[in-house]
Amino acid sequence: MVTPRITADRLGVAVSALCLVHCVSGLVLVTLLGIGGSVLLNPAIHEIGLAIAVVVGTIGLGFGLLRHRRMGLVALGGTGLALMATALAVPHGPAEAGLTMLGVSLVATAHILNMRHRHA
Numbered sequence: 001m002v003t004p005r006i007t008a009d010r011l012g013v014a015v016s017a018l019c020l021v022h023c024v025s026g027l028v029l030v031t032l033l034g035i036g037g038s039v040l041l042n043p044a045i046h047e048i049g050l051a052i053a054v055v056v057g058t059i060g061l062g063f064g065l066l067r068h069r070r071m072g073l074v075a076l077g078g079t080g081l082a083l084m085a086t087a088l089a090v091p092h093g094p095a096e097a098g099l100t101m102l103g104v105s106l107v108a109t110a111h112i113l114n115m116r117h118r119h120a
Contacts, residue, residue, distance in 0.1 A: 077111075082103070083103030
């Protein structure tokens with residue numbers, strides 16, 4: 001049975017995956033081909049999208065803590081969100097991309113573990 005919570009976790013994993021694809025494809029296209037830098041790596045796209053993701057993730061993490069009380073997932077997701085928030089504070093470049101990719105990977109992992117827990 002698909003519950004709204006599982007759907008939210010699936011959406012979280014999908015959005016995290018899209019973020020990773022955006023980061024990696026932008027870096028590859030700019031580095032190897034020298035194209036797309038003005039669009040794919042536009043700092044405004046990253047800053048706005050990442051700020052929204054951090055806010056939505058924080059709200060979701062708070063509700064998840066209240067509902068499930070699983071501190072391990074909160075720590076994992078919280079660490080990911082902290083890395084994503086830190087990425088907003090560093091200059092646009094490789095460090096920002098690395099923090100973002102690591103952060104969204106941790107958040108996606110927390111979503112996947114939450115879905116597995118719900119199925120168990």
